Amino acid sequence: MKYFLRRLGFYLFTAWAAVTLNFFIPRMLPGDPVQSLINKFQGRLNTDAVESLYVLFGLDENRTLWEDYVAYLNNLFHGDLGISFTYFPTPVSQILTQSLPWTIALVGLSTIIGFLLGTLAGVGLGWRRGTWADNLLPIANFFSAIPYFWLGIIAIALFAVTWPVFPAAGGYDPGTLPGWNMEFIGGAIYHGILPALTIIISSISGWILGMRNMMVTVSSEDYVTVAQAKGIPERKVMFGYAARNAVLPSISGFALSLGFIVGGTLVAEMVFSYPGIGYMLFQAIGSKDYPLMQGAFLVVTISVLVASMLADFVYAFLDPRTRVEG
């Protein structure tokens, strides 16, 4: 129990650090970004938006830094992330609430599928080392060195332009309205296949390589040899003895690498114009929409924190040693 409280405390602290970072980053910039922004948006920002800018940048001259910070935290707790410039006057929180489910469905599903497939393949490759299976390693190696977005571009060029089997952009059929009906869901799945495949392909090789190396290391442990010598069926030795222990670092790595994966898949959304958080971030960058940018960063960070907290607890459940050390 103490272990769980400790981890919970750590995640709360990290969430606070991310929020604080988000508050201070614009303030550490050279020059007066607010004035230059107001000039840039001359005539298009009304008083509400200017107010939101000042709160965001904490540059209200009548208040101290501390008061600004408290006001910022207070707004955040009430779910107020300011007002978007691009989609004026829609609040940032509303835009993000609409795009979050898309990201969770796409990124969440494809990340988990990639992890499961990659780990399984790694078990096989690690077990059968020294055979033809070793030839797959350079290929996995090559795929782990490709940037996500480029794979996405190639996928679009091949499967949406040259052979138009999948749509190149969007999250659902333009003719349908979002809702729980077969037509819309079918269209959403159809639009999700290509981005999901690219995410799986680009994340899978990392899991394969990590798992294979752990399998090679664990396979020469004495208890595996003993299990083999006792005549336990090979399949059982492979999964029940070797893989079971080799998978632990992978799970702990899964928790830690969620941030990297999410960062990469945000870019996949940008390439495929997929209506998730990443695409919103992309649009915000294009139109210098700072409230939306920072809101997107916060939502992504909090989601990653929650996901890795869950993975962490699963790990503690699987490996009792972590709880004891706690």
Added chain:
Amino acid sequence: MSVQADPIGLTDVAPAEKAAAKGKRSLGILQNRKALIGLIMLAFFLVLAVIGPWIAPHDPNAVTQDSLQPPSADHWLGTTNTGQDIFSQLLVGTRGVMLVGLLAGVLATAISVIVGVTAGFIGGLGDELLSLLANVFLIIPALPLIIIVAALVPSAGGVTIALIIALTGWAWGSRVLRAQTLSIRGRDFVEAARANGEPMWRIIFFEIMPNLTAIIASGFIGTAIFAILSEVTLAFIGVTSISEWNWGTILFWAQSSQALVLGAWWWFVPAGLCIAAVGTSLTLINFGIDEFVNPRLRNTAASAALLRKKKIRARIGFTPVYHGGEPQHPKTTVARSGANAETAEEVTA
């Protein structure tokens, strides 16, 4: 376990043989086929980074009448929609990519060594705080953070990007270094140095750091890959200065000028392949370092071909054995496991 690490094997070896063994060991990384291929590929791109702008046949910014030409003798990799030569853009852009990778790698590695080794060595409250800092940076998603910072810094160039990447990318390395320092700190030779009254800086730099070299090198390469991928991604998104050529900028223009819809594959394929090639070369070098450090991985790699030749299916139970020559003490060097006694015998014979 290699013979070099075996004190019994070294005590009565003649000086000449000792020198030979040492030379072999320092060349060890070059004997690894993967690492060698990686180093050659990397050297190629480093040379391009230096001479690229000089040997570029055209001015990468020059707008000409030949718009969207497929590869030809005059334009080896075709042209953009404004008639710019893509091959020249690729050559000129190499420098930016390699420079950011190198700079961010060096800076992030320096931070991770300082934080990681300090945390591991001092222990106690200082360790707790430094580890907390590293863990926070580890878990906050790096790319969105880099995007935010880069988008707020007006016209961020290569050096700025390298700084931002280094500040957000040091945490993983410091974690690994801390763990290793913790394990070394308690070993006998460090205890002996401490008992001899060696000053702390001497223990850190001459007793502990040499044992971390491989991990530091591997961390440096990992960060360089991360930095290169981040940089081209940022350029592709359009966050960084788009007037500075790098491979990501080429892809940015390709995407924003509808190269995909126009079917201009020569515009976006070469840059991506170059990124993948640099990344692969660095990963291969890292594999070499891994196998150099972890004898179990090294052994399986070395013996895979041999096993295949002997029609042995490598499975489990191979305790690493020394293949480099006649073992001096068969009983200690040829470790074998019960289940695969015969096969182990065959491999060593």
